[in-house]
Amino acid sequence: MLETPLPKSIATVCLSGSLPDKMEAAASAGFQGVEIFEQDLLTHDGPPEGIRAMAEDLGLAITIFQPFRDFEAMPEPQRRRNMDRAERKFDVMQALGTDLVLVCSNVQPAAMDDPARAAADLREMAERAAARGLRVGYEALAWGRHVNRWRQAWDIVRRADHRALGLILDSFHTLSLGDTLDGLAGEVPGDRIAFVQLADAPRLSMDVLSWSRHFRDFPGQGELPIAEFAREVLRAGYRGPLSLEVFNDEFRAAPARRIARDGHRSLIWLDSVLAGPSVPASPLPAPPVLGGVEFLEFAVDEAKGRELGGFLSNLGFRLAGQHRSKSVELWRQGGVNLVLNSEPDSAAAGHFELHGASVCATALRVDDATRALSRAEALLCSTWRERLGEGERPIPAVRAPDGTLIYLVEPGAEGRSIWESDFHLLPGAAEAPGALERVDHVAHALAQGQMEGFVLFHRAVFGLEPAPPMDLPDPQGLVQSRAMADPSGRVRMPLNVSESRQTATGRFVSAIAGAGVHHVAFSTPDAAAFVAGRAAPMLTIPGNYYEDLAARFGLDDRLLADLERGHLLYDRDARGGEFVHAYTVSFEDRFFFEVVERRAGYADYGAANAGVRMAAQARARPWLPAPRD
């Protein structure tokens, strides 16, 4: 669609810290410009000229000065005072070295509902701006008193008819009202669009002002149709910056560099969505086609490795191979591979030291590892390669936001599998019998403030799509959950976060001092047979749950008795899909496992049972190995 992407800019209000902190973070994340949010300048102890010099040093354009509020269509004497106020702000802009100011539509009760008067006021402001070589952009705030739609703002800009006055578009203000940019391209010439601001947001039903001030997020993190919005802007011929303006309580409290990098990643991703995967000008390699989880790797030491091996044996896994050069074991059951890595002086050992026994890597089957790696690098991700022994296969990896690795495995790229090339496989291991088919999903527990970053990472790098957020009731507080999955459903990844440190999610984050894999679910064609045939310590589900199941679903007594005997949970969706699942107790109050049986296309995760599961976990004692003689 475009040969080169539009310049990328970010508003200082998105980031935490002082104005210099914010500018430094924006530059280091690779932005070309910043919007200076007025409050950030007011609280800065130094003249605007210093900020101008700093921006030049950092290679940042100051794309706009914002916001100038409550200007147009005021009665006298406020009208006259507002012109004086504008002149004072023009002084500041000239000192800053930016030529554009954002005027947002008036919210004052005293403002008049008079587009002609608004146009006359903005024309006078533009005339004064032009005398100094400056420009004015006018934007409809979603909660403007009389002007809250872009068409109204455009009508006023058109009437004012001054070359130094343009229209400013903001995705949040348009999309939050359910409006679109349909018709923009025919009506508004591209060079009359002075500036474009982008923000996504979760779909919340609340007043638009509070929604805007607290819950905006970066494109791809929320649920608004940002790509459609940006596409219309480009169709109209706009060629200025795309600039992020995101008010988010958690972003404001997070390290500025991390948030700035997430912001830049969101715009790079948006470029690729706008270009479309099949368009040659696409600035990003296409996302990988995912074939499922090839293996999960646990960081352990020798003792924990033995204990975890014992736990897995009870679940029906068998030791299937030993790494050729490292202290690494392969445990296998059916289509599921688990790797236990206790090699000293490895990445896994570093992980173990920081976090204790936990998942340190996930391997995804991809169609083209090289392309997937290039995409990740273009999206500002760091990548990684492990040192190799003789003849071992290199597996490239991307570092996830929790610091764990995501290996990119091409199944069948060569004759030999990674298992054959890197492991001494035990006789018969390739045909290890077992009722597990594959890794069904890998659930992560995140610390507060990490959800948006994880959603964007997995969406942008791997093409996973997020489901709407939902709340799960833990006895010690709510857990917010958002499931991500690739279009084929082969890779599924629920993300959970909780304010409370006492919930199952919060306890895990405390235990491993970070985010990570909280549980791994394996699919099986027959969950009841699986639990009946295994010695694993399963989570005990109370009888009251089955009483209620009977009342809710009218299940027959035999099925009910089977479920209760196996401590199996049950769910049914609106289309008749059924879900039967059971959990192990936790390994040392850390991660745990789940077996799931999906019938008739059931596509969810049994959220209705999460409360019962979490209450049972709060009661259950974690698994500990039997004492040795």
Add this chain to the structure above:
Amino acid sequence: MLETPLPKSIATVCLSGSLPDKMEAAASAGFQGVEIFEQDLLTHDGPPEGIRAMAEDLGLAITIFQPFRDFEAMPEPQRRRNMDRAERKFDVMQALGTDLVLVCSNVQPAAMDDPARAAADLREMAERAAARGLRVGYEALAWGRHVNRWRQAWDIVRRADHRALGLILDSFHTLSLGDTLDGLAGEVPGDRIAFVQLADAPRLSMDVLSWSRHFRDFPGQGELPIAEFAREVLRAGYRGPLSLEVFNDEFRAAPARRIARDGHRSLIWLDSVLAGPSVPASPLPAPPVLGGVEFLEFAVDEAKGRELGGFLSNLGFRLAGQHRSKSVELWRQGGVNLVLNSEPDSAAAGHFELHGASVCATALRVDDATRALSRAEALLCSTWRERLGEGERPIPAVRAPDGTLIYLVEPGAEGRSIWESDFHLLPGAAEAPGALERVDHVAHALAQGQMEGFVLFHRAVFGLEPAPPMDLPDPQGLVQSRAMADPSGRVRMPLNVSESRQTATGRFVSAIAGAGVHHVAFSTPDAAAFVAGRAAPMLTIPGNYYEDLAARFGLDDRLLADLERGHLLYDRDARGGEFVHAYTVSFEDRFFFEVVERRAGYADYGAANAGVRMAAQARARPWLPAPRD
């Protein structure tokens, strides 16, 4: 209005933990009954009969079993299935030993808009209930598909016309829609009201379902007219329990005993509001008439006491007295008394050990300390008396939710002031000159989840009224603020809380490992003269702030220059009231002081300047004493 208050009950969903945890917390807080929330029973690993026995042991009635959802006006076959479901739940109720079930109005898309059918279904359910000696209550959910107002629910109950069916009222479902109970008393006989649930909430403009599920709070903690609601219920002749049903994310994550005690306190307070302070039957002594802050006491050790004395000297305070029996100093300026307590083995010493140098007590002037103390005790507060030396005056105290003491001082109750009785006053100290008039406000920094408890405590015990919440922008995140003040404005107490630990509020809470007094503001008739005449280390305000002040308020250049010279902040309210104020830097990155000048009835706190202040604090180095030779 009533001779004895109605029984007090709380829903298990208000509290964290397992069902036995919740019941134990409710009993220990003094509730007479609990509502059993069904999910809490489902997740409990034990038969309902055990819960019944436990409730009996704890002296708790099980007031109701709830909720039974999506029952009425469904097409077949769901209708028949719902009757079966009801029978199964009746079994559970009989095992629990409760006779009342809450049916909330149907939210299913399949539900029919047919009050006659709804009435017929509820009549059949009531008939089946009556056959077992049980009763059914019907409640309008605010987001019910067809029934969401109490009048609709009453119409259906009236049509059903069965003695085992009554109306259930919930303050949130009524008030959140802007509805009232006007007309209830004439239309609904008291004995047809089966149950009443109470919840308050902050005024949020969001969808009522999310508002209800996450942000309810206890009566007196929010902004809804709960007292009016309860008054109408009583006028109608209802004499059953008043039961709290509050879904709140923070309450669910907090210790159950604390939340249960807050809940009970809210109902005791509500009783007194319903009775009215002048009605003899009022179950609570009237709140104290407040006369301002008599003194603030800082816990220090000898070294910190010297340093803080030096800091106060620079602000113009003078050492005015020495305690007769303890290592306690009085520092005074005009009408402001500050006490520095370094007495070993005292309550202050214990506070110092836990929290370091910080305010450990606030003394309020009250009209009747004995009455105030009785009120606090009736409101489940703990009280305290310091050991006394010979001839010293006893000052009773109430313990605040942050563990500090609130002394109750009767000025002029006897001839001698507490200063004359307990202190050796230095010559001339009584007339210490100074430009400070009084303590204007005492701002607290709270940890997350503490706001509601503090609001209720100060409202119930001291009659302070909370202002609506507002957000203040710190460079490291948002700070939520709620100001409390007594009707005369003599005692003002802004409460601040922040999610981020990096804001000024968050840093303070980390530094003292708890909630506490973050800053103390003193009033002066001339803030500019005050700062000009003092050697105190004031917070430096950047020039850009004054540029913007000029643009916003059109202040004349001389005033502007005066403000800038003194690092004074300025605000003006809509009625022309003006506010001039300045801050000291922090004492050791802990608390700080403010001087304020209120002109023409300005009643706020200069919130517009909070961002500039907090950015300046993030830059400022805290005050440290000059090195000694």
